Amino acid sequence: MSQNDLFIFDEVPLQSVELIELEDGDILWARHFYDPDTALQLYSRLQEEIPWRQDSIRIAGRDTPIPRLQAWFGDPGLTYTYSGLTLEPTPWSATLSRVREQLEDYSGARFNSLLANLYRHERDSVGWHADNEPELGTNPVIASLSLGGERTFQLKHRQHPERKLALELRSGDLLIMKGALQHHWLHQIPKARQPAQPRINLTFRKIVTRS
Secondary structure, three states: OOHHHOOOOOOHHHHHEEEEOOOOOEEEEEEOOOOOHHHHHHHHHHHHOOOEEEEEEEEEEEEEOOEEEEEEEEEOOOOOOEEEEEOOOEEEOOOHHHHHHHHHHOOOOOOOEEEEEEEOOOOEEEEOOOOOOOOOOOOEEEEEEEEEOOOOEEEEEEOOOOOEEEEEEOOEEEEEOOOOHHHEEEEEEOOOOOOOOOOEEEEEEEEOOOO
């Protein structure tokens, strides 16, 4: 299968697309944005191509390894800082450039950077947070693509934590988070109670200011 064949996908059927209208933000959930075979091919390629690394963040004066692997991609000069960690961009690969083009065509948004995460097993996770760093500007659009194992994506409202939502994301699913969501809602991938297959998550974003 050639690279061009790998990234050909049909229009996502309307019945597979759900607009979740939350207070203070919206989520577009496109199930099987990539069909299962394409998603598997893409997962396998990115698992090998991406220069995964385990970074650490400083908590209470101690360096603590992040419970997952990650990599930061972006246009030249687009550094990204969160939790005291500053990431320098890795140049776009042909594979990721093609995925970016297809997500831009579908969403109508433009992305100049990408945070890739690899959840190796059920013990890997990311805690409650929002993608609301100053570099992302006001009401950022975040496109989040899931590849590989299924994991639960949870959200809760900052001011009203009893307002919660859980989505079971499968390989090939795409979430487009927009509006004021990042300013009013937190999200996480918790540790799983049952064994979980490795999962790659690609979160495309646009840096609008420099840290």
